[in-house]
Amino acid sequence: QSQELSEAQIDYHAALQALVENGTRMVCTGRMHTDRICRFESLCYSTEAEEFIYFHSNSSVMLPNLGSRRFQPALLDLSSVEDHNTQYFNFVELPAAALKFMPKPVFVPDVALIANRFNPDNLMHVFHDDLLPIYYTMQQFSDLDLEARLFFMEGWSEGVHFDLYKLLSNKQPLLREELKTLGRLLCFTKSYVGLSKITTWYQYGFVQPQGPKANILVSGNEIRQFTKFMMQKLNISLEESSSEEYIVVFSRTINRLILNEAELILALAQEFQMKTISVSLEEHSFSDIVRLISNASMLVSMHGAQLVMSLFLPRGATVVELFPYAINPEHYTPYKTLATLPGMDLQYIAWQNTDREDTVTYPDRPWDQGGIAHLDKAEQERIIKSTEVPRHLCCRNPEWLFRAYQDTKVNIPSLIHVIRQTVKSKPGLKKQKWSGSLYPGKVRDAKCQASVQGTSEAKLAVSWQIPWNLRYLKVREVKYEVWIQEQGENTYMPYILSHQNHTFSENIKPFTIYLVWIRCIFNKNLLGPFADVLLCST
Numbered sequence: 291q292s293q294e295l296s297e298a299q300i301d302y303h304a305a306l307q308a309l310v311e312n313g314t315r316m317v318c319t320g321r322m323h324t325d326r327i328c329r330f331e332s333l334c335y336s337t338e339a340e341e342f343i344y345f346h347s348n349s350s351v352m353l354p355n356l357g358s359r360r361f362q363p364a365l366l367d368l369s370s371v372e373d374h375n376t377q378y379f380n381f382v383e384l385p386a387a388a389l390k391f392m393p394k395p396v397f398v399p400d401v402a403l404i405a406n407r408f409n410p411d412n413l414m415h416v417f418h419d420d421l422l423p424i425y426y427t428m429q430q431f432s433d434l435d436l437e438a439r440l441f442f443m444e445g446w447s448e449g450v451h452f453d454l455y456k457l458l459s460n461k462q463p464l465l466r467e468e469l470k471t472l473g474r475l476l477c478f479t480k481s482y483v484g485l486s487k488i489t490t491w492y493q494y495g496f497v498q499p500q501g502p503k504a505n506i507l508v509s510g511n512e513i514r515q516f517t518k519f520m521m522q523k524l525n526i527s528l529e530e531s532s533s534e535e536y537i538v539v540f541s542r543t544i545n546r547l548i549l550n551e552a553e554l555i556l557a558l559a560q561e562f563q564m565k566t567i568s569v570s571l572e573e574h575s576f577s578d579i580v581r582l583i584s585n586a587s588m589l590v591s592m593h594g595a596q597l598v599m600s601l602f603l604p605r606g607a608t609v610v611e612l613f614p615y616a617i618n619p620e621h622y623t624p625y626k627t628l629a630t631l632p633g634m635d636l637q638y639i640a641w642q643n644t645d646r647e648d649t650v651t652y653p654d655r656p657w658d659q660g661g662i663a664h665l666d667k668a669e670q671e672r673i674i675k676s677t678e679v680p681r682h683l684c685c686r687n688p689e690w691l692f693r694a695y696q697d698t699k700v701n702i703p704s705l706i707h708v709i710r711q712t713v714k715s716k717p718g719l720k721k722q723k724w725s726g727s728l729y730p731g732k733v734r735d736a737k738c739q740a741s742v743q744g745t746s747e748a749k750l751a752v753s754w755q756i757p758w759n760l761r762y763l764k765v766r767e768v769k770y771e772v773w774i775q776e777q778g779e780n781t782y783m784p785y786i787l788s789h790q791n792h793t794f795s796e797n798i799k800p801f802t803i804y805l806v807w808i809r810c811i812f813n814k815n816l817l818g819p820f821a822d823v824l825l826c827s828t
């Protein structure tokens with residue numbers, strides 16, 4: 291690999307002189323270590339000390355300049371998992387003059403993205419924590435293009451899904467171990483450190499039980515831009531006009547099995563009158579699975595990382611997630627959250643085995659495959675008797691692992707019943723039309739005119755113009771919401787109106803100042819911004 295770095299010719303002496311004279315320059319975005327990404331010039335790394343090095347000189351820059359807060363707890367998260375204490379990034383500082391006494395630096399000419407993969411052997415983690423965040427971090431900084439090079443510093447070997455990481459850039463990603471072969475002191479000419487968390491939708495339960503992230507910022511559109519990119523790289527074309535509809539059963543072959551899979555496949559085929567095929571990570575290539583899923587009407591699978599592949603389903607398709615006995619589907623929702631992201635346009639259905647007879651447990655397996663033989667007798671008994679795993683933190687709860695690694699005989703009538711409650715006719719009837727949710731702008735030119743009748747009655751005539759963007763849009767239903775608030779009061783009277791003017795007479799008093807708030811609403815739930823408040827005196 292080492293010869294790859296020398297591809298681009300750099301003037302070694304000029305580079306060394308620049309490093310000694312200018313030192314390291316760092317400018318970051320983000321206010322906290324959890325949302326920070328830093329851009330460096332001349333960030334170095336000692337492969338012996340396994341430390342990043344910041345060299346001070348007369349021209350170096352360090353923004354933010356945090357002082358010792360840089361260690362409380364760190365400068366930034368190196369993976370996309372929030373505030374995980376095994377994933378922190380920091381550097382040690384040296385004067386540039388110390389370079390005289392150090393090994394000769396090897397310069398990395400490529401623009402580098404330096405980050406940690408979180409769990410590269412688990413497909414859910416690969417997509418959610420690594421691939422999507424890397425892809426969108428690269429979209430954020432224009433010099434992180436396809437010629438950039440990824441550096442994975444978590445210390446793992448390539449892992450089974452390394453080919454997927456390779457799709458993100460034209461250069462081979464480098465692992466921490468490989469850096470040793472390049473030299474003792476590496477200096478990255480230009481680098482970005484850290485990953486954007488803007489696309490992540492799930493927290494794994496390190497500080498509170500797992501669940502959707504509190505503030506999800508990604509929609510189906512961005513997910514699909516990413517899958518489109520991945521499919522192009524995998525040479526998979528989107529077959530728009532493929533006629534035949536079919537169901538995919540994504541099976542696991544090592545654990546958490548569906549025991550009556552053949553029966554399940556037959557039943558689905560019969561019920562929905564569709565071809566039903568079964569795939570697994572062990573028996574199919576990744577490309578083949580993507581090709582099949584990207585045209586499927588329904589994806590059926592046991593809870594598990596392989597379900598992250600619903601990322602590739604076409605709009606309108608249905609995801610059916612099967613949960614083993616005693617596992618409450620509401621408590622484990624990475625795939626439900628994905629399927630129900632705004633604009634993903636997938637139907638999500640959970641089915642749970644509620645029948646003890648239909649589950650097969652493995653108490654004698656090793657603890658990490660759900661065995662419980664290492665626990666004391668009373669605890670084993672409690673777990674075996676329990677009908678639901680209580681909410682818990684990640685990652686080694688034995689009761690959770692015991693239940694998660696059960697095999698299940700799927701009760702076919704019960705499953706079909708649950709699917710039928712949501713899928714009335716054929717699944718995946720692709721209502722492909724872009725129902726795009728665009729929001730109205732502010733209403734314009736709002737005016738009011740007051741009239742007083744006698745000492746106790748008054749009227750307020752309010753009018754406004756349509757939002758500027760409405761004249762370029764076809765909108766099914768346009769309504770206006772008007773709030774009338776007496777100045778100094780903290781309550782208001784709300785109205786929903788269909789026209790661009792209205793005369794208010796109820797509860798309008800003479801010789802009073804009213805604040806009038808107006809906003810436009812498209813299709814019942816697309817609320818626009820309020821226009822500047824209108825002051826009206828009767």
Ligand code: UDP
Pocket residue numbers: 411412413414541542543544545546570571572593594595596
């Ligand atoms: N896996 C698989 N077949 C199996 C068991 C696991 O393909 O029979 C894959 C799974 O999709 C995931 C990885 O192996 O990518 C780790 O599985 P594990 O059960 O540890 O994680 P989970 O699926 O519960 O997230």
